[in-house]
Amino acid sequence: xxxxxxxxxxxxxxxxxxxxxxxxxxxxxxxxxxxxxxxxxxxxxxxxxxxxxxxxxxxxxxxxxxxxxxxxxxxxxxxxxxxxxxxxxxxxxxxxxxxxxxxxxxxxxxxxxxxxxxxx
Amino acid sequence: xxxxxxxxxxxxxxxxxxxxxxxxxxxxxxxxxxxxxxxxxxxxxxxxxxxxxxxxxxxxxxxxxxxxxxxxxxxxxxxxxxxxxxxxxxxxxxxxxxxxxxxxxxxxxxxxxxxxxxxxxxxxxxxxxxxxxxxxxxxxxxxxxxxxxxxxxxxxxxxxxxxxxxxxxxxxxxxxxxxxxxxxxxxxxxxxxxxxxxxxxxxxxxxxxxxxxxxxxxxxxxxxxxxxxxxxxxxxxxxxxxxxxxxxx
Numbered sequence: 412x413x414x415x416x417x418x419x420x421x422x423x424x425x426x427x428x429x430x431x432x433x434x435x436x437x438x439x440x441x442x443x444x445x446x447x448x449x450x451x452x453x454x455x456x457x458x459x460x461x462x463x464x465x466x467x468x469x470x471x472x473x474x475x476x477x478x479x480x481x482x483x484x485x486x487x488x489x490x491x492x493x494x495x496x497x498x499x500x501x502x503x504x505x506x507x508x509x510x511x512x513x514x515x516x517x518x519x520x521x522x523x524x525x526x527x528x529x530x531x
Numbered sequence: 532x533x534x535x536x537x538x539x540x541x542x543x544x545x546x547x548x549x550x551x552x553x554x555x556x557x558x559x560x561x562x563x564x565x566x567x568x569x570x571x572x573x574x575x576x577x578x579x580x581x582x583x584x585x586x587x588x589x590x591x592x593x594x595x596x597x598x599x600x601x602x603x604x605x606x607x608x609x610x611x612x613x614x615x616x617x618x619x620x621x622x623x624x625x626x627x628x629x630x631x632x633x634x635x636x637x638x639x640x641x642x643x644x645x646x647x648x649x650x651x652x653x654x655x656x657x658x659x660x661x662x663x664x665x666x667x668x669x670x671x672x673x674x675x676x677x678x679x680x681x682x683x684x685x686x687x688x689x690x691x692x693x694x695x696x697x698x699x700x701x702x703x704x705x706x707x708x709x710x711x712x713x714x715x716x717x718x719x720x721x722x723x724x725x726x727x728x729x730x731x732x733x734x735x736x737x738x739x740x741x742x743x744x745x746x747x748x749x750x751x752x753x754x755x756x757x758x759x760x761x762x763x764x765x766x767x768x769x770x771x772x773x774x775x776x777x778x779x780x
Contacts, residue, residue, distance in 0.1 A: 428716050447682065448731070481729060481736065484722070484723055484726035484727075485727040485731065488674075488719045488724060489678050489727060491678055491679075491716075491717060497714065498716070501562070501720055502720065502722070
């Protein structure tokens, strides 16, 4: 059976606080954090891409390489502001396929409503 | 069994009416923590401590009472320890000079050793590690303040922190990872903190997770046992009182 050269992980992210206005801005935000912490070599290993981003809900799905997911999760935790306004990017779920992640997302969103409601 | 996570250093303002604490504990629970410690003023009354614990418990969080000391001399440290040890469940010492660092590391009443963000003012070297390994002190590393430094400062500090982590691991000194968050929005999920610590300090993910769960919980549990009225000496505790205890056979 053929095996993929790079196994992937899909991460669902909830953005709490200030949000990027577009997908490109979110990608740039994560990429700059990755670059700041791990340099160009680390960033190239992460194999990262923003797949989708819903500004209204503050939800994004990003893809990264399975072996270097730690780099991405560390880079996400290190983001504290967007243009000086405080923000936090929380990983709410991780999956090996985007389809499984989207299937599980509604139940994860139910938990998130509480964060939105009262976590300030 | 799933892990229980603890953040022993949330430096947010809890406000006079406890609403700040309510919001922080609610957030902490949603992020996945079950135990939280917020540094309080040494003058906090026992009544106030119980009130704060009750508020946290309502939100489903176990609050450990903590005081942070930043003594400038050995005598100041010892006098604060004498005064506060029986009152707070956790005592953290910010070691501002080598003399204080050495005394704090060998004193069993100190739970957490922390150091300045300035690499030259960090005194966790081999001698400090040896002293800490014979007492029960843990090395505390706050993550969020690291992110507020300039790139140059962070690079210098990270180099130093990696060496300290390696030294602590070699000497069997427990490492406790805390957020050090000054605002609620700076709090992160425990796993995200573990990934950050693991990547920044060259720790394995398992060790980083232990530093956020097993190690802090052990410290709190040990101190609560010591503060309990049933505690007699290390390894000896009262298990029953009353007339039904047979004294002789």
